[in-house]
Amino acid sequence: MYDLKDIVICHKCQKPHKRVPLKANEEARCSKCDALLYKNIQGIEYKIFSYSFTALILYIISMIYPIIDINLAGNKSLLNIVETIFLLFNSGYILVSFFALMVLIIFPFSVMFLLFIFSIFIILKKNKYLTKNILKLLEKFHHWSMLDIFFVSILVAMVKIFDYAIIEFDVAFVSLILFIMIELYLTRHIYIESLWDLWEERYA
Numbered sequence: 001m002y003d004l005k006d007i008v009i010c011h012k013c014q015k016p017h018k019r020v021p022l023k024a025n026e027e028a029r030c031s032k033c034d035a036l037l038y039k040n041i042q043g044i045e046y047k048i049f050s051y052s053f054t055a056l057i058l059y060i061i062s063m064i065y066p067i068i069d070i071n072l073a074g075n076k077s078l079l080n081i082v083e084t085i086f087l088l089f090n091s092g093y094i095l096v097s098f099f100a101l102m103v104l105i106i107f108p109f110s111v112m113f114l115l116f117i118f119s120i121f122i123i124l125k126k127n128k129y130l131t132k133n134i135l136k137l138l139e140k141f142h143h144w145s146m147l148d149i150f151f152v153s154i155l156v157a158m159v160k161i162f163d164y165a166i167i168e169f170d171v172a173f174v175s176l177i178l179f180i181m182i183e184l185y186l187t188r189h190i191y192i193e194s195l196w197d198l199w200e201e202r203y204a
Helices: 044-064 081-090 094-124 128-144 147-161 171-189 192-203
Strands: 007-009 016-018 027-029 036-039 068-072 075-079 165-169
Touching (some): 094 128, 094 192, 128 192, 147 171
Antiparallel strands (some): 068 075
């Protein structure tokens, strides 16, 4: 009989597998559907620390400064995420503004901040149970960060008005792109299961 902690269940086809040790940067895949089960990323805690710290700086820039300048028939307007949410609220779209606040500001920042704190605790090997609770929050929060969807909607809108307006990209536009790339890497490429494995290895 195998210990339950040595069993990995495929998230796609639910086939159980026995966990085996991996070499540096190796991946374990499902024998039935070839889905990724887990991976061994060397120095993962230092990568999370550096990427999340950089992402937090980029996030602040993308929130403070305008993303794009739009000049339509002499009428110039600036697109800023925070100001857009306030505009929605003041226009009476209270539920929409609240939802935008959560998925565009609260959740993206929370995910990066939690990853940053997690990496510090893991590196210092401190606060075992607090770090465990951080991982539980990350499992719930990372699905609700939707800055990438918001960015795609901006691109779609820009295509529609490109022939009628002069569009200039501000520093926040680049910051937002870089933040989304880092966020996708940390939440899609580095699976949450890898963080749990790191937690078990560090605090065993």
